[in-house]
Amino acid sequence: MIKEDIDRAASLMLASDYVVGLTGAGISVESGIRPFRGPGGLWTEYGEPPMDGYQRFLADPKRHWEQISRKDGYLGELYKALEGAKPHPAHYALAELEELGVLKYLITQNVDNLHRAAGSKKVAEIHGNFFRMRCIQCNSRYEQEEISLESIPPLCPKCAGIIKTDGVMFGEPIPLDVLEVCQREVGNSDCILSVGTSAFVYPAAGFPKQVKRNGGVLIEIGPYETELTALCDISIRGKAGKVLPQLVDSVKFKL
Numbered sequence: 001m002i003k004e005d006i007d008r009a010a011s012l013m014l015a016s017d018y019v020v021g022l023t024g025a026g027i028s029v030e031s032g033i034r035p036f037r038g039p040g041g042l043w044t045e046y047g048e049p050p051m052d053g054y055q056r057f058l059a060d061p062k063r064h065w066e067q068i069s070r071k072d073g074y075l076g077e078l079y080k081a082l083e084g085a086k087p088h089p090a091h092y093a094l095a096e097l098e099e100l101g102v103l104k105y106l107i108t109q110n111v112d113n114l115h116r117a118a119g120s121k122k123v124a125e126i127h128g129n130f131f132r133m134r135c136i137q138c139n140s141r142y143e144q145e146e147i148s149l150e151s152i153p154p155l156c157p158k159c160a161g162i163i164k165t166d167g168v169m170f171g172e173p174i175p176l177d178v179l180e181v182c183q184r185e186v187g188n189s190d191c192i193l194s195v196g197t198s199a200f201v202y203p204a205a206g207f208p209k210q211v212k213r214n215g216g217v218l219i220e221i222g223p224y225e226t227e228l229t230a231l232c233d234i235s236i237r238g239k240a241g242k243v244l245p246q247l248v249d250s251v252k253f254k255l
């Protein structure tokens with residue numbers, strides 16, 4: 001039955017003009033990075049963090065950097081997992097769909113850099129990238145090695161604004177440049193493939209709904225039902241690492 005759903009999903013994707021992907025923490029579970037919510041989730045174990053993280057950062061940026069260097073609590077666990085993680089077959093499958101010209105763009109809520117590591121090029125990281133830093137004044141992104149942490153908070157070499165980690169915090173607006181790319185891509189899309197997201201966090205959770213409202217197709221892959229399942233044209237129950245490579249095979253067979 002799953003095989004039939006996968007074949008149908010492949011046909012719908014090939015019949016569409018502009019397929020966009022949306023991924024969440026679930027696609028990286030098989031790379032050893034735990035999601036936040038649900039069974040095995042980091043917050044399920046540690047509890048939800050305060051929802052005003054960005055306001056706390058602005059009030060005391062130095063403390064934020066001290067916390068990062070201590071790497072305690074759920075953030076510490078996340079960092080450790082991110083540092084050792086490697087892409088797995090689901091990440092490579094999405095990169096291959098881009099290479100084949102079937103997937104036009106990928107929006108990820110993940111901060112783990114694994115889509116880029118797998119070779120995806122057209123990627124919007126709506127919640128940023130844990131391996132980068134960003135100036136809160138001019139939005140310039142920096143690689144870790146470009147910014148010295150000798151004095152904290154570090155300041156932007158271009159505008160002297162305060163630098164934070166690029167990962168978007170609670171209470172922090174999504175950087176406008178990324179949000180614009182996401183809105184453009186979702187506006188162009190007539191088919192969206194949602195993988196490993198609970199569709200709980202906005203604005204990303206609204207993207208599949210928007211494509212659907214515009215008359216497009218919604219395909220979902222994940223082991224459990226989500227907020228989106230009832231809206232889906234096809235909802236494939238399974239792990240991303242198992243289902244996505246089969247979807248690529250099916251697409252290639254039909255091409």
Ligand code: NAD
Binds near residue numbers: 195224
């Ligand atoms: P989530 O934690 O809310 O939901 C994860 C979803 O993935 C769930 O629906 C779960 O059923 C599903 N899932 C679990 N295992 C899976 C598998 N093997 N294959 C496919 N799906 C699987 O994640 P979210 O919706 O992305 O939202 C939480 C926020 O947490 C995101 O905004 C993201 O920024 C952040 N986050 C990122 C990472 C990362 O970068 N890897 C990790 C944890 C959290």
Ligand code: ZN
Binds near residue numbers: 140156158160
């Ligand atoms: Zn700056």
